[in-house]
Amino acid sequence: MFIGKVVGTVVSSVKDPKVAALKFQIVQELDEYAKPRNRYVVAVDTVGAGQGDLVLFASGSSARQTTLTDGRPIDAAIFAVVDSWDVDDKLVYRKEGLEAFGRQPAES
Amino acid sequence: MHLGRVIGRVVTTRSLPGLQGEKLLLVRPLDEQREPCGEVLVACDAVSSGPGDLVHVCDGRESTLALHERFVPIDATIVGHVEEFTHDGPGPQHGVGLPRSAP
Numbered sequence: 001m002f003i004g005k006v007v008g009t010v011v012s013s014v015k016d017p018k019v020a021a022l023k024f025q026i027v028q029e030l031d032e033y034a035k036p037r038n039r040y041v042v043a044v045d046t047v048g049a050g051q052g053d054l055v056l057f058a059s060g061s062s063a064r065q066t067t068l069t070d071g072r073p074i075d076a077a078i079f080a081v082v083d084s085w086d087v088d089d090k091l092v093y094r095k096e097g098l099e100a101f102g103r104q105p106a107e108s
Numbered sequence: 109m110h111l112g113r114v115i116g117r118v119v120t121t122r123s124l125p126g127l128q129g130e131k132l133l134l135v136r137p138l139d140e141q142r143e144p145c146g147e148v149l150v151a152c153d154a155v156s157s158g159p160g161d162l163v164h165v166c167d168g169r170e171s172t173l174a175l176h177e178r179f180v181p182i183d184a185t186i187v188g189h190v191e192e193f194t195h196d197g198p199g200p201q202h203g204v205g206l207p208r209s210a211p
Binding site: 001037046056058063066069077086089 | 115116117118120124127132134136147148151159168171172180181
């Protein structure tokens with residue numbers, strides 16, 4: 001899985017009936033320091049992520065292992081919205097509005 | 109599967125029901141010299157790993173077989189800690205993982 005940022009949505013009127021009810025979003029991959037990689041993926045949204053959200057997405061046949069995508073021609077699925085992550089014990093990203101929940105151990 | 113080093117933790121609250129309680133970690137893939145190779149990825153944890161651990165990671169749909177719930181969209185899972193490894197290539201042919209940090 002990779003971390004990505006939802007940067008857009010996909011609308012298509014002519015598509016396979018098996019994917020007719022799904023919401024597709026364009027996700028730009030991020031590296032471990034939240035720097036964008038030059039790679040974009042069209043992924044099915046299974047958790048209701050919004051524009052600008054940082055999300056986790058799975059690729060390949062694993063993406064079909066949700067009730068929404070089971071048995072459908074899907075190879076990328078958003079399955080979680082990221083609240084925060086750290087690298088080498090340093091906080092890299094925290095979602096807006098969650099600051100009160102993330103006090104560092106030294107402060108408490 | 110490949111070698112990797114755990115470098116961080118990822119926290120999510122809004123995720124699918126089958127993933128509640130699964131730990132997500134950032135893993136940097138390593139080559140046989142323990143040099144970084146490839147892009148940092150996010151993996152589920154089946155063996156209680158933490159930052160700094162040398163681990164091996166299973167990719168693809170098979171990686172869900174190590175988890176409590178198998179019907180989840182996970183494509184990478186940490187399935188073991190590496191204590192030591194050997195290889196025939198150039199350079200040092202023997203590597204060891206760091207000792208586990210005390211909890």
